[in-house]
Amino acid sequence: MPGDESATQGTTTVLRADWVLTVDARDRVLADGAVAVADGALVAVGPADEVLAAHPGAEVEHLRGHALLPGLVNAHTHFGMTMFRGYADDRDLQDFLGVVIPAEERVLDPDRVRLATRAAAVESVLAGVTTALDMYFFHADGTAGADEVGMRLQTGQLVVDVPGPEGWTWEQRLEGAEQWLAGRPARPGWRPVVAPHSTYAVSPEHLAAVADLAARHDAAVHVHASESAGELDLVASLHGRRPLQVLDDVGLLRPGTVLAHAVWLDDDEVARVASTGTAVAHCPASNLKLASGVARVPELLAAGAVVGIGTDGPASSNDLDMFVALRLAALLHKGAAPSATAGTAAGAAALPAAQVLRMATAGGAAAVGLGADVGALEVGRRADLLAVDLDQPHTQPVFDPVSTVVYAAGRGDVRHVWVEGRPVVRDGSTVRVARDEVVADLRALQRAVDPR
Numbered sequence: 001m002p003g004d005e006s007a008t009q010g011t012t013t014v015l016r017a018d019w020v021l022t023v024d025a026r027d028r029v030l031a032d033g034a035v036a037v038a039d040g041a042l043v044a045v046g047p048a049d050e051v052l053a054a055h056p057g058a059e060v061e062h063l064r065g066h067a068l069l070p071g072l073v074n075a076h077t078h079f080g081m082t083m084f085r086g087y088a089d090d091r092d093l094q095d096f097l098g099v100v101i102p103a104e105e106r107v108l109d110p111d112r113v114r115l116a117t118r119a120a121a122v123e124s125v126l127a128g129v130t131t132a133l134d135m136y137f138f139h140a141d142g143t144a145g146a147d148e149v150g151m152r153l154q155t156g157q158l159v160v161d162v163p164g165p166e167g168w169t170w171e172q173r174l175e176g177a178e179q180w181l182a183g184r185p186a187r188p189g190w191r192p193v194v195a196p197h198s199t200y201a202v203s204p205e206h207l208a209a210v211a212d213l214a215a216r217h218d219a220a221v222h223v224h225a226s227e228s229a230g231e232l233d234l235v236a237s238l239h240g241r242r243p244l245q246v247l248d249d250v251g252l253l254r255p256g257t258v259l260a261h262a263v264w265l266d267d268d269e270v271a272r273v274a275s276t277g278t279a280v281a282h283c284p285a286s287n288l289k290l291a292s293g294v295a296r297v298p299e300l301l302a303a304g305a306v307v308g309i310g311t312d313g314p315a316s317s318n319d320l321d322m323f324v325a326l327r328l329a330a331l332l333h334k335g336a337a338p339s340a341t342a343g344t345a346a347g348a349a350a351l352p353a354a355q356v357l358r359m360a361t362a363g364g365a366a367a368v369g370l371g372a373d374v375g376a377l378e379v380g381r382r383a384d385l386l387a388v389d390l391d392q393p394h395t396q397p398v399f400d401p402v403s404t405v406v407y408a409a410g411r412g413d414v415r416h417v418w419v420e421g422r423p424v425v426r427d428g429s430t431v432r433v434a435r436d437e438v439v440a441d442l443r444a445l446q447r448a449v450d451p452r
């Protein structure tokens with residue numbers, strides 16, 4: 001988590017840009033807009049002349065040719081898996097896990113997870129991601145790595161029934177979760193998290209204990225669910241039920257629960273997810289690469305479900321590029337529209353650019369329990385934002401900056417990123433942890449994973 005010290009303490013900074021994409025309740029897009037930042041929060045958002053007039057003593061940064069937008073929220077990932085990027089490609093989920101889990105057992109330790117997570121945080125902030133919902137072993141060490149970069153990592157105890165790389169008993173794991181939640185209560189920009197892996201890696205009895213723990217601490221619950229057809233078969237053989245039924249039976253379909261993937265939902269489950277306020281983290285790159293299937297995102301959105309976008313871990317996606325993930329989401333659901341609309345105007349209208357940008361920002365923030373804190377440029381929210389340079393051959397002309405960001409821009413166009421009003425990327429370079437340093441770390445981690 002970003003620390004408490006703030007470079008903007010006591011001073012007000014105005015960021016002015018050619019376009020401000022607020023992703024607020026009215027989806028306002030301001031041409032020649034500005035935001036004012038003080039003490040890590042947004043204190044004004046509006047037309048540049050109005051914001052400048054209201055803050056005469058402010059430091060002003062004029063971002064010509066840029067769009068300012070809320071920091072992207074990666075709603076499902078495993079940052080520590082950067083060390084396994086490219087290690088198990090072109091396999092389905094069960095095959096992938098069969099390769100990766102033994103490698104994790106052999107390789108993971110606290111310092112390696114810290115370094116791998118730090119590298120993932122550098123990759124992420126360079127791509128405009130300011131918040132990520134993470135799930136991995138040694139979460140406290142991963143958090144330390146993300147803190148060095150200045151990124152907002154929402155993470156907590158990973159709960160599985162096996163001892164895992166820590167060699168923990170179930171009781172130790174639950175105690176670890178309790179201590180983490182008790183030690184880090186909710187505050188603006190942070191919601192405590194517990195992460196039971198899935199209904200195939202955690203028994204229903206243990207999931208019920210996690211549900212009780214989460215309710216007592218008002219914690220977000222981060223869980224994989226209904227990712228593949230194989231998972232449905234496995235859970236049916238273990239528990240005689242579908243994954244969502246197992247979660248429903250222990251009270252885990254509720255606001256604050258984030259279902260990673262949720263590809264294989266039937267009609268009743270789509271309705272149940274929406275009516276219970278359960279969120280979904282849609283991971284189009286991972287779902288395509290692992291041939292898991294196509295999530296029913298248009299139906300979930302139509303039912304009123306909270307949906308964010310995630311990359312999944314860098315061993316299965318294989319990068320942490322939210323620009324790719326959000327563009328894939330926009331394109332995939334047009335082409336994969338139900339047969340009644342495929343090839344029609346209704347199919348092409350599925351998941352328009354503004355809706356996808358909302359999923360990658362405000363939707364993700366709401367999913368991870370930070371819906372009032374980040375994800376939109378609105379007065380009172382934390383000042384997490386990025387500036388994208390749209391003065392590029394591949395981004396001009398700009399008729400609609402939202403469309404340009406979604407369909408034409410990429411992570412290489414991210415020039416500046418702020419978390420809590422403090423710069424974490426300036427002119428395309430990280431401020432706190434050098435890019436070269438994490439590249440060297442990743443090379444060393446590769447030798448640990450595979451010493452050949």
Ligand SMILES: [Zn+2]
Binds near residue numbers: 078224312313
């Ligand atoms: Zn995952």
